[in-house]
Amino acid sequence: MSNMNFSKAYCKSCYKCLRSCPVKAIKFENEQATIDEERCIECGHCLTICPQNAREIKSDLDCVKTAIYTGKKIIASLAPSFAGYFDVEQGMVVSALKKLGFSIIEETAVGAEIVAQLYNDYILDNKREVYITTACPSANYLVEKYYEEVIPYLIPRVSPMIAHGKLLKDKFGEDSFVVFIGPCLAKKSEFEYFRKDNVIDAVLTFDELNSWIMETGIEIYNIEEENFNINPYSKGQGFPMGGGIIEAMGEKLKQSSLSVITVSGMEECIEVFNSIKNGDLKGVLIEASACKGSCIGGPVMVKNGENYYTKLKKVKNYIKSRKNYNDPINTEIPTNIDFNREFTGKSINRIIATEEEITAILKKMDKFEPKDELNCGVCGYNSCRLKAQAIFEGMAETTMCLHYMRTRAESLSNEIVENTASHLILLDGEMNVREINPAAKAIFKIQSQNIIGKPISILIDDTDFKKVRETGENIIGKKVAYPQYGVVFLENIVYLPKQDMVLASMINIIAEEKNKKxxxxxxxxxxxxxxxxxxxxxxxxxxxxxxxxxxxxxxxxxxxxxxxxxxxxxxx
Structure with missing residues (x-):
């Protein structure tokens, strides 16, 4: 697939992407995240939640521009969810596309209506215990890679994008250049799969289209509205909403004895596929979408700022307004076009670690017994043992364990602080002692409980400490004597502005002073x-x-x- 990955320059090893990935398809090596193509189901959410925006997504924009410049007939198949992305009247988006160079603009809903009829016909002609819609490529990848037993229940029909592409090529000729524009990153890989069939020539996301519009200087808010080349309302416009496929299938489905289950989001898909795999579900039609809230909750949509329900309302209002154009058309399925497709198993070849190997890896993370396995999930894996398995497979590193690294860092820093000959004192902004190391406690003949939280002035003069905090100017190498303790210090005092703390490192040079005498x-x-x-x-x-x-x-x-x-x- 290789349509998306993380950029190396910005990864900060926060593991937020891995925590969001339902199939753990993200590999960490040398603290850099990369997407494992073999395991990936292309949902794209790992990229959208990256706080560093460390993402690289393959773009067909240059290809589309070239096609326009060379005079090809450019046709747009626009997903109905565009109404939830663009904060303008829908006719303005159509007008902007025509200004960019598109000759024909139709809604992908035309293909969706064909798919809805194909689903009904398949259910009527084939007896299955379970039927699963296949409009969502990520849900399809999830089945093909992780639930091979469920493949027979996938309805072997193309998605609305491919169906519409086939219709457009049949209508406007093989030489026409068809561009799908939508909210889904997985459509880029689906397009690659069907590239040999010359159905879709390029895929753009709403983000890419919006950037292109801004780049060309088109004032989308100030242009006159134009209509789609085909304007009738169709139930296919509801496909991007949860339950929209079921609704589009209409009365034929209602007349069947099937129970209907709509699932959206990978967690729900995984749960329902497990139920099917285990034989717990029968006599059902599953509408499956990888994104929470279906296509309107897709990775491109959620990055646009508004929340899901605002976008959902906008799409619903748009569909409602479309009813005012013309009466619904009766879309007939062309007999000269093949809308079938196959699904094949693409299982991941995994090697499972032995108990001895898992134990050995856990020990490397200082987890010697079950109580050491916190299973906190911070690293992205739900348990320490799953993390160990990932390390065994080369997908993770021991340093990804926050608690292990913290313990190791604290152990190392404590070892240094506890055993250094320097006398270390950490003060807060009020000149109260926050930390004091053993060397300092010994020289001042005091215990931690008697000084922690109390003013340093109890022990020694605090003038230098206050001066450093107030001026921000550090004191380095100043000689001070405290006869009451029998010491002469060479003091280094620095201010830590972010923490509003003062750190003092004092070296007792009384021996050197005696030698001088x-x-x-x-x-x-x-x-x-x-x-x-x-x-x-x-x-x-x-x-x-x-x-x-x-x-x-x-x-x-x-x-x-x-x-x-x-x-x-x-x-x-």
């Missing part, structure tokens, strides 16, 4: 000794000056140099 004492004693030698030598020199002559002056110079060297001065 000892060194100065040695120097002083040496100087005193040198002075004594000089004085004695001078007395001796005076007594024997007559004998030594100039030697006296040389001796004085040498001894003076020795004195300067001992005192730390340059003897040169």
């Amino acid at each position: 000892e060194l100065m004492k040695v120097k002083t004693n040496t100087l005193n000794a040198a002075q004594e030698v000089i004085e004695k030598q001078m007395r001796v020199a005076q007594e024997i000056a007559s004998l030594l002559g100039e030697t006296t002056a040389e001796t004085k110079i040498i001894l003076t140099k020795l004195k300067k060297i001992v005192a730390g001065e340059d003897g040169e």
Whole structure:
């Protein structure tokens, strides 16, 4: 399929996409999310809920533009849900399409009405315990990939998009260029599946159409309304709403003995398919849609800002207004067009890990016994064991476990804080102690319970701490002495503005200070000794000056140099 994926530049490993995916078709490698095409059912909701908008969707827009520029007859099959997407009168959207270069604009509802009749005929001619509508490609992929046992219950007829495409090609010729425009990302892959049949030439989403309109500068709010090339009302317009397919099938269905079940959303589809698989449902017609609320709740629709019910009302009002055009047409099914299709199994080839392999993976995440398995679902998997299986299959990483990473980080940071020789104190904005490490507690001879939540001024002067918080200027390498504790600190104090906290790291340099004093004492004693030698030598020199002559002056110079060297001065 490869019609959509996550862009690598923006993934932040929040796992929101994986939590939303009902079939866990999202793979994480090196903290980057990618869609596994083999497992994906193309519902597209993982992309729409991404907080980073990290999505890449294949677009046919350039292909459509090229077809227009080369003079082809461009035909639009517009899904009825457009009335819920565009916040303008419906005729304005038609007018905008014609300004873009479309020659013919019809509603996909024309194909939907054909499909509704095809469903009725199939139910009449075939005896099945269960019938499942097949207008939703994502629901079809779900069955083909994960419920092969249910495939025989799929009604083997094309979707409204394909049915309408076939009708348009038959009517306007094989050389015409048919573009489906709708709310569904899965239609892009369905179009690829039927590409060889030359039914649909391109698929655009409402988002792509809207961007194109804005790009060309068409003022959609200020143009005159135009009508579709075919304007009659048909029940096929209700297909994008929950229960709309059932309603379109009309009296023929009501005359059958089938019970009707409408499901929308992947969770409901999975539940009903499990029931069919287990043999719990018989004598039913299932209207299945992958999106919650059917097509109006599709991935392109929910990204448009308004809530589902607002869009639903707009579509209903539009359908109601269409009744005013003409009487419903009696659409006959052309006998020269094949509307059949096949569904085949596309099961995922999975290797299930052994109990020993699962246990080994769990241990790598510090889950050594059942009570360690929190099954919180933060990583996107409903249980730690399912996550372990995903790791085994190469779909997930151990680092995706929030609790494991937090424990590891806390353990590492605690190890560093607990064992560092620096004296660490964390203060809140009110100069109250929030944290204090063992080294600091030892030097101040205090326990955590006696200082946590209390002012630092109880222990030491808080002037420097307040200054750092008030000015935002950090203090680095300042020497301060606290004789009452017998320490001299080299203090580093920094302000953490986001947390409104002050962090102090203080190194006790009392030993170095003592060493300096000892060194100065040695120097002083040496100087005193040198002075004594000089004085004695001078007395001796005076007594024997007559004998030594100039030697006296040389001796004085040498001894003076020795004195300067001992005192730390340059003897040169």
